[in-house]
């Protein structure tokens with residue numbers, strides 16, 4: 001992403017998909033992790049852990065270090081409450097930051113990213129240029145983190161570069 | 168058209184896969200072939216409100232049951248199909 005100065009790749013992050021078992025609530029998962037687990041499409045972070053709500057009873061979990069053991073530790077912490085699958089090599093991840101970041105995402109996603117509708121902590125699983133993505137807002141800069149299935153990385157980067165050139 | 172996903176919020180209909188009428192119920196085994204024919208193929212085509220299934224493939228990956236009026240596309244209810252069929 002050398003051509004776009006407000007987007008950078010994030011490499012050293014561990015990712016895992018968490019899917020609650022039948023009848024298990026966000027509060028149950030939160031109890032096991034000592035973490036305020038969002039039951040809506042939102043992003044929460046703390047103590048080196050991040051959770052993004054991706055659907056009812058499903059989350060994308062993040063650890064800010066690349067650690068092969070982390071998904072297993074998360075699985076052990078959740079026991080019979082949820083299934084955990086390592087996605088660290090399944091997604092490519094990006095950090096988008098600054099006013100152009102919102103403008104660029106808004107040109108791709110058909111959801112309202114105005115600060116009145118989408119704020120720090122908001123998250124969305126949606127589609128940009130026919131490519132499935134999930135992104136969430138970190139702060140009011142605004143900065144966003146975005147994940148895409150790794151095999152779609154080149155196509156999405158091409159879209160980033162094309163749209164960024166027009167901003 | 169915007170579809171009000173109960174989890175994701177209002178989304179473009181292109182994010183969804185349309186599955187049609189939500190009312191047919193699979194016949195209990197054992198059932199006559201004619202019953203299965205009706206279940207698989209026969210559909211009402213009402214001018215008015217209809218419960219129908221939409222799959223949010225490009226979002227939360229959940230089935231949604233919408234109540235939509237076929238005359239003006241007004242959507243009066245949306246719920247996760249996993250939470251039961253009726254509003």
Ligand SMILES: [Zn+2]
Pocket residue numbers: 172173174175176223226227228229
């Ligand atoms: Zn949805």
